[in-house]
Amino acid sequence: MHRRVAAAAAAIVLASLPGCTMTSEVLPDGGSLDVDLDVGPRTEFIDAGPDGVRVVDGDDWTLPQRARPAPNSGYFSEEASLGDLVAVRSIDVSWRQIRPEQDGPIDRQSTGAAQGTSFDALEAQLAAPGDFWMRVFASGEDWAPEWVAEDCGVASYGPDYDGQLHLPIWDECVWGHLLDTYRALFVDLGLAEDPRLRFVYVPGAFTWAEYDYEMVTAAVESGDLDEQAYLAWYAHAWTDLVELFGDNAHKLVFTGEDYPWGPFGSAGDLLAAQAVDAGMGIRTGITEPSNFHLSEAPAYGSHVQPDGHMIVDESLPIHSGRFVVATENECFTDCGYDTSDPYYAVRQANLKALQLRMNWMYVVPGPSYMPEYAEHWDWVRLELGQTAATSPDAWAALRDAEDTFWAHGDQTGPFEDENAWPSRPWVRNLERWIVQVDEPGSIAHRTEVDTHVGELEEANGTAHEGLSTGIAAGDTGFLLDVDPRFAAASDGQQSVIKVTFLDNGTGSFTVDTDAGASSAVTRTGSGEWRTATIALPDGAIGTDATRLRISVVDGADDLAVRFVRLVPLG
Template sequence: MAYTDSSRRSRSGLTMRRLAAIAALMAVSLVTACASPAPAAPTPPAANADGPAFEFLDAGSGVEIREGDDWSLPASARPAPNSGFFSEEASVSDHVFVRSVDLSWRQIQPRQGDLDRGATGEAQGLSFDSLDEQLAGPDRFWMRIFASGENWAPEWVADECGVSTYGPDYDGERHLPIWDECVWGHLLDSYRRLFVDAGLAADPRLAFVYVPGAFTWAEFDYEMVTAAVDAGDLDLQTYLAWHDHAWHDLAELFGEHANKLVFTGEDYPFGPFGADDDLLAAQAVDAGLGIRNGITELSNFHLSEAPAYGSHVLPNGHLALDDTLPVHDGTRIVAAENECYNDCGYETDDPYYAVRQSNLKALQLRTNWIYVVPEPSYFAEYPEHWDWVRLSMGATAATAADAWAALRDAEDTYWEADEAGPIGDGSWVDRPWVRNLERWLVQVDEPGSVAHRSDDDVHSEVLESDNGTAHEGLRTDAAGGDTGFVFELDPRFEAASGACVVKVTYLDAGARSFTVDVGEWSSPPVERTGDGVWKTATVAIPPGTLAEHPSFRVSLAAGADDLTARFVRVVRAE
């Protein structure tokens, strides 16, 4: 795919987002409501701060219907180990417990040799307190070492290695070639002094560290790699020779704490080497590192085929994610960053939709950590949704309180014209359209239950043109013989063995009812009024029924009008 200006902005959201984040956090100490209107939310109870902040909406006598989306979870739900929100500053009231520690390489090693723990520093227009000052206190933190910038790196490194800089980048900074073996060797020595000799890698307060510390905003995009290739100073062989050992170097350095390393690159980077650099992020993960993406706000774009996360497009357009891979073993970091909605140069008149979809995408990728800034992330406006996200991150099929399928057809424009990659063999039937976002619950087309694209809720170019068009919701086609939707539940979803509810978010349009059918059992009818409002029906399922029959159908009553549904959840109930 061509490296367009819009693609560059998509990949580099951190530039403006970090400045916006710092400004917002300096301006306010608590979340304040944004100007855009939002429905009033229930006041969360003051009880157990770790469990759900809102009451679980159960099924009462068998079926309960409520307007809007339903994110409620049972009172027993708890955050997964090694999961949470992180930001520049902690905000306990928002469950943001992990703050940043930012340093420049020049700051901590202005001269070759021992670390300088008392010096202040700067990078990206930001000023950093000394290492010792930032490490004071018992609270948890995550780290970035701003390393590659001409004004971030120690002056002696360029002299010692005899290297030139490349740039300027889109933020005006020139960068040292981090792939140069001399530069890399000195950076590894600094990492060793800081994280091994000074004990930071083993410090239980350190949640994780972004690596390798390049380029703009210390995220590993390919703008400077491309600049070096264009200058004739870098070829594929040299780049791969460094890349093949770089991540093993870091993993070996951190030893038993290598799970705290987070590679900041991406699958299919916008780089100069064509298909030869497509899968290099997966190579970093294979070396033992975690992974993060900085632009999941563009929830439809570029992230469907994501081997580093184990996510792949199937021929039918569904996404299959292998959560048995080591990167999802619960010890590593799988991160996303969701705060740029009406910020960082982006705009939307429907922030709820943008927030909802980006978080669904992040959870489909099985993230266990999400970077947020409470105000631009709309924590105050959508507290029930963010509480659900908090209690969903890092869960497994065996521990999750719910399994779900977001029903939709959305185009991933990254693959629109690019036939390269493992899905470039023509097998993807409706390329570049992706069917659904699913997490342990899969919608299955069967005779009489084929789902069809719905035009009831269509969104185009949200935040950016790259984000394409999404049809939220799938519909039946009773006239064509398709009178329901079939769902298969992952057998590992242990909650199915107990009392469960199925929640169906649907458009209340048309006449007559639908039911939820499991084996020989059918629910009471869910009656429609035809008022055109999105609603969620909660249907009680007899205990153990889904464990015995891990497949169910949402079925139209005889003669009923077509139904559009956009979100289906199976939730354990108490």
């Protein structure tokens, strides 16, 4: 599957910076944007109120005012959008633009183009204010300097899905020249250590500088590339870049996907993880189809368990807070996708990104529906990059969803025995420091009350949002285990739990804890999804208290729950 990114880099107007002088020896400094990013929630927090329960319609994304963004986190885009707290803009150049002559210096004055987009001169882009991220569009036949193909004696492959031809970046001669350009640009010019540079997408191939395997497959099919030669280059390519950037290697972001769609079968399964292991960050571009492909994602430390739940290994260096773990969520009714329910698509894509513990997210305010769903996007901003010890909440989205990538016999994922994941390809829940647990009397059941099929595209499969009790089978509640690290960080704090439930049927439910039960939530039969904010007893969550149970009261109908969020009040 390929991402069809429609975003275009906007021209940066140097004339807006009167009095700015530049020399060829010193990098221009456009200064900082006049915006405070260390701001809390923009929506008033919904508390439980004096009666211990408050119910509102729909989802509730509110957080206490103490919540603040995590370090090394945020939104980035082509242009800054200060009203949306998007403050990291792009600097885009083509290889041909900045290195037209083989032995020449970096050209800071010439304009360039790639992907049908025009780029201002590097000097002008650097002179604009604010932090930035970078792409060097390198592999395209029209992006690379003409002397590269001639000197290396290589031909191009393609066309790609945008009709472009690409040089073989895996050719050692081509790669050597590109490394020389990276050295001149980022090391000799000093960009790597410039504090305004937050990160750079690498290696600069292929369509939209996103490292998919379309061109690699074309070279294999033409007989010009084999597995041994490709993997020999791959084995040193990322350490080449990490060594080149040195202490700034954490700014490198590999743009390849886990389990690449390539010609090498299982030999390609862990190539994205290999790039991360070399010492760089990573980005995915396909969390919009949120059920597909990224359940088993070793580069992100996410693994499917035999019971269908996903766990994330947060001990990996990639989640240390030093590196960039990024995604791009702007293609919902754009880039070839479409949906009749954009709120649902946006919500699920963002929940998936947060389940993978992302700390940076590419957005385009319009196509990302940021104005329409401002409260939700503000919550996402404050969730990015948080850890179990720092997060303002912990949550679980209760659901059963089909990951069609694992529906085929030739893709067994982490299990050599295809029977070790009995529900394959069905994945249970999206969980972040709360895990729903099936035990006798508390087994959660799939429900048809909120089913979505082929959202955005057919490969996204079927998703059943919400799980239900099964009173007739003796299952009268939902067991929830809270991550001990989050519970310890919440020790001594009063907490509320927010439960998004389908308000149908009759009867009530409570939240049971080791410290006692909450006030009851009574259903009204409205038939709508509603969220109850419920005060928990003192001591319900802490170092020695990590389990909760949502329980229906005797005589109640079955209860469907879609989202649970635990919020310490501080």
